[in-house]
Structure formats: structure tokens, C-alpha cells
Amino acid sequence: MSVVLARVDNRLIHGQVLEAWIPHVNADYIIVVNDAIAKDPFRKQLMLGCVPDHLQVKVCSLKELSTMELHHLKRRHNLLLLFATPQDALSAYENGLRFPRLNLGNMHLAQGKRSISRTLAVDEHDIQVLDRFSALGVKVTAQCVPSDRVQRWDCTYHELGS
């Protein structure tokens, strides 16, 4: 029982997570850390509604995270953590939600960002956060779905490598 997957995915709960990752890592509890959805009852309800009944799910803000019994949850469950951005993942990590590895799934392309893979794009701020994770000893890897090759975040070249 532990954190079986900590993932950055701007789509949060969607097909790749429900159909591919959850069976692959055998997760039974999803924690979505997202301020915008946590404070919007309608979007929160929609998100909770698309999770099958046999899984537990919690949608919380970064602030609410600090009031949760994380150690207890880690002991009891195989946790799958979802963050929309690396920044959210780092804030959660610094608030005590620790994980040994960070999986990069989907980070959409936007103005000022450059693509580093088919599904990932980064700007300077993202790069700083990913380097920070590496410095903290968190292994940062890119893998959109379990059948994809795993690539490691390279702090020297700021690219993905093998």
C-alpha cells in the first residue's frame, strides 16, 4: 500500500487513466489535487461521477490536502495522484504528499511552451519545477500510457532521454 502513481495530466481523470493506468498499477483510490475543480461543485460532481464504483476518489484543493490523513491513506490504499501541472505536484509534495516518482502524462502545448514529446510541452517555469523534483530525489519520467517507452527527465539538457 503506497502511492502507486503520481501523474501530471492536464486532463486529470480521463480514458488513459481509467482504462490503462488504474489496472496497470492496481490503484484503488484516486486523489485529484486541483484548486479550480475543488471549488466548483458542478465540475467536482461531474468528475466524481465518471469514476467506476469500485474505486474511491477524492477531489481536493492544495489547502484541503494538508488536512487529509495522508499517512493513513497511504497505509490502506494504492493511491493514484493526479495533478494538472508540475507546479501543483510540487506544491502538494511540499505540503507533505510524498511520492518517489513523478510520471508526466499530458502537458498541453501553449504559447511560450516547447514540445518535448507527442503529449508534453514545457516552459521555463515547468523546467525549474522538474529540475527541483530531481534535486529532491524524485525520479521524473515521461510515459503517456503504460505501453509507451519510459523516458527520463534530463536535468542537464532539459529534454527527455532514456
Added chain:
Amino acid sequence: MVGLIITAHGRLAAEILRSATSIMGPLPQALALAIEYGADMEAVYNELRHAITEVDRDGDGVLIMTDMFGGTPANISNRFLNIPGIEVLNGVNLPMVLKFCGSRDSMTVEILADFLQRYGKKSIINTRDILGRMEG
């Protein structure tokens, strides 16, 4: 006339709409929206919002069909459910779209959604069940 939007992963939506058109003829007030990998979710949300306005010319409502409940096309579509006159059906199939063409003028969008949900489920058939029926 109830408007139609089909939204799905990759090119699926456009191809279902194209197949429906090739069988039923031109489909007015109907659009396909592809959700590609790496797309910005808020940009897609805005695209869908514009598409809804475009197919709802008569104000009779819009039925959004998505490829899979829980997938991104569905998740984005569901955010429009707080607007009256929008219904979302997940798990689109071709028979459902064909039946839509013949029913969109005679039903409200809510009744149409119920009807097509049942019709779409009924149209999933294991052929051996039919063979069994013919034999027995």
C-alpha cells in the same frame, strides 16, 4: 430541429458523421469535433461552446454524442449540462446517429436523448444470438 455534435478521440467523430451522411444524405446543423493529443482543454471547451451555438440555430437544443463516458470528449461535454437544452449521450454508434437523423424534428432533445440511449444499446448485437433465434 435538434442540433447534433459528435465529439471523440482522434478522427472517429468526423468519420461517423461522414458515414451517416453517406447513408442518410446531407446532415444540417451537425458538427464533428476531434479531441487530439496535446490539445489545450480550455481551447477545446471554447471550440465546443462555439459549435453548440452554431448547431443550435433554432434554439431546439443540442444533443452531444461522445465516444466514451469518462473520456476527455465526454468530460468536456458534460460541463455544458448546466445549460438547459443540452444533453450528452456517451458511447456513440452509427445506428444511433442514423436514427437521430429521422427523429430530430419530432422530439424534444430530452426525449430524443432517452430514445437514442435505448436504441443505441439495442443496436449492439451478437450475431450468434440472432442465428440462435432463427434456428430455435
